[in-house]
Amino acid sequence: MSDNFENGQVHxxxxxxxxxxxxDETKLYDLAELYKVFGDSTRIRxxxxxFDDEVCVYDIAATLNMTQxxxxxxxxxxxxxRLVKGRRVGKQIYYSLDDEHVRSIIAMGREHxxxxxx
Amino acid sequence: MSDNFENGQVHxxxxxxxxxxxxDETKLYDLAELYKVFGDSTRIRxxxxxFDDEVCVYDIAATLNMTQxxxxxxxxxxxxxRLVKGRRVGKQIYYSLDDEHVRSIIAMGREHxxxxxx
DNA sequence: TCAACATATGAGCAATTGTTCATATGATTA
DNA sequence: TAATCATATGAACAATTGCTCATATGTTGA
Numbered sequence: 001m002s003d004n005f006e007n008g009q010v011h012x013x014x015x016x017x018x019x020x021x022x023x024d025e026t027k028l029y030d031l032a033e034l035y036k037v038f039g040d041s042t043r044i045r046x047x048x049x050x051f052d053d054e055v056c057v058y059d060i061a062a063t064l065n066m067t068q069x070x071x072x073x074x075x076x077x078x079x080x081x082r083l084v085k086g087r088r089v090g091k092q093i094y095y096s097l098d099d100e101h102v103r104s105i106i107a108m109g110r111e112h113x114x115x116x117x118x
Numbered sequence: 119m120s121d122n123f124e125n126g127q128v129h130x131x132x133x134x135x136x137x138x139x140x141x142d143e144t145k146l147y148d149l150a151e152l153y154k155v156f157g158d159s160t161r162i163r164x165x166x167x168x169f170d171d172e173v174c175v176y177d178i179a180a181t182l183n184m185t186q187x188x189x190x191x192x193x194x195x196x197x198x199x200r201l202v203k204g205r206r207v208g209k210q211i212y213y214s215l216d217d218e219h220v221r222s223i224i225a226m227g228r229e230h231x232x233x234x235x236x
Numbered sequence: 237t238c239a240a241c242a243t244a245t246g247a248g249c250a251a252t253t254g255t256t257c258a259t260a261t262g263a264t265t266a
Numbered sequence: 267t268a269a270t271c272a273t274a275t276g277a278a279c280a281a282t283t284g285c286t287c288a289t290a291t292g293t294t295g296a
Contacts, residue, residue, distance in 0.1 A: 010180045018167050018181040028166065031227050032159035039154030040284075041147045048146065049136050057243055062128045063136040070285055072244055082230075091242045091293050101230040108226050109149050112200075112219040127241080158254075175273060188255055190274055209263050209272045 037081045056092040174210040
């Protein structure tokens, strides 16, 4: 790799320009981490369940036909990334989407997929 | 929202309503697959390199300080998901973003992250 | 206080994933 | 044609991930 760099097979000036344009490494890493959360169908399904409703853990599990434990594990990840939030009411905890961006991000993905149908 | 319902373990009617609202399983799976592609920092970095420029494989590799092979493997995944496209010019293949949605999806993620700074 | 319920969490395992290494395919030019 | 450059790809490996099972934490009411 660096051999080729030295041998000038690489467009030096373009590469330098591109490197200068790159955002902060940490930002890119965090961005990837965020999308990783969306990149699991269980979590996507949970977010769809919460799209318009506030739902407690057991009902999410029942809706998706999965165990309470599996849902709880995923909710933790969603919560850590501020994609969902929980509100305690007695013994139960009602979950809902944390902000509008969640809906927007999902909508963007759907648009891309629609365009793929051809 | 419906506050005080009956104390059954599962709120049957809510669950039935939620299940009826759920989109097609296949769509949700595809959506997760799409976001999975965004969920890797190497691929995110590649997409940023291609944000405004058409760049050949070797230059992408040089910009990101990675091997040509690693980049090529990731480009294949990006290509399969129609996130980037390649244009052959002689021996080289110039890659660029495939459509506007790629930029939009990245922008949405960034907005969410900005809001997290607090 | 205890029992019942709702949710969270740690350990372990199978499945998936990203990189490296070696090699193959494809394109140009001597 | 052969030699070389540019990119693609298959196999192998380590690292990560999502689920299950068992158990822990937290809440309410008797």
